[in-house]
Amino acid sequence: MTSVEFQPLPHAFPFRLADGVVERTGPAEGRVRASVTSDAATVRAAGFPAVALVELVAQSALLLQGGDAALGRKGFLAGVSDFSLERVPVPGDVLTVAVKIAGRFGDTVKFEGVVTDGGGGAVARGAVTVKQGI
């Protein structure tokens, strides 16, 4: 068997989706902003990938937990549940992700997230589970 060294993807361009924290309302609760651009080839070709909203909520949760968006992450997306999409974001949208903790067990944390657009319209909502410490 060949041993492969695992290198986690950094949460920096082009994998970084969350711009930064807008407001903290608790130890790991608050709002995060994300700007949708047409920089990525996939967005130009097929629009914003809806599944990336799941990753956006996870990144927002980890940012509020103290992760550094520029240097890398402090955990990874481990699960998703009850996620629903209201509309696919388009370039020019400035999204807000409101995140709060649903529960914690050791280094496994579940967050509930609601994504809205600049007008307050619903974009997506759901829960993500993240594993911290990597």
Add this chain to the structure above:
Amino acid sequence: MSDDLKKRVKELIVRQLKLEMDPAAIADEAPLFGDADGGLGLDSIDALELVLGVEKEFGIKVQDEEVGVKAFASVNALCDFVREKAA
């Protein structure tokens, strides 16, 4: 030990973890985590879901991971934990 509590705990496990099995098929002493024979093979994400389920169903908070590991050892262990906290 109350059979009603065991039934309620088993139904909670199946419902919270969205398992496709009859709650009655879970053995009282079978390990919930790990790959031991007869166990459910649950993992840390399942443990978090159980924490949320126990809080919602019984109004009991699982304070830390150490307590949770003991409480979630088996159906019997979880029933003991619920009875102790509810007393």
